[in-house]
Amino acid sequence: MAPVKCQMQQTLVSQRITTIKRDESYAPDHTAEFFTDEVLQRWNDLMPRYGFSMGERYVKASRSSKAHRVFAIIQTYLDLTSGHEIPDDYHWHMIHCFDYLRQAIMCSSDVALEGPETTFTDP
Numbered sequence: 001m002a003p004v005k006c007q008m009q010q011t012l013v014s015q016r017i018t019t020i021k022r023d024e025s026y027a028p029d030h031t032a033e034f035f036t037d038e039v040l041q042r043w044n045d046l047m048p049r050y051g052f053s054m055g056e057r058y059v060k061a062s063r064s065s066k067a068h069r070v071f072a073i074i075q076t077y078l079d080l081t082s083g084h085e086i087p088d089d090y091h092w093h094m095i096h097c098f099d100y101l102r103q104a105i106m107c108s109s110d111v112a113l114e115g116p117e118t119t120f121t122d123p
Helices: 038-046 064-083 090-108
Strands: 053-055 057-059
Touching: 038 064, 064 090
Parallel strands: none
Antiparallel strands: 053 057
């Protein structure tokens, strides 16, 4: 059996620098502002309610599910810290959200490098 010959191809590495900045329009400093129609609409815009059928299954982009999980975590945290009423199943829902996000990070994370700039400082 002849050995397999492999030819290495040069891979281009993205050199685009993206800066992640705090955006209070999604997570305001003041708890009460989170529950305004404007903030809730911003989150709803991240989570489109459409998808498509694949046989007997209805599917949508996982980005929508991830955004829903982050929203649910923030909402529950703010509910707990501000005295808002919370659903009876919040504990199960939070554990589910954390596990879903953990699996999403493990399965489809990128390899972008981050520096100290990604740690938000106190205002």
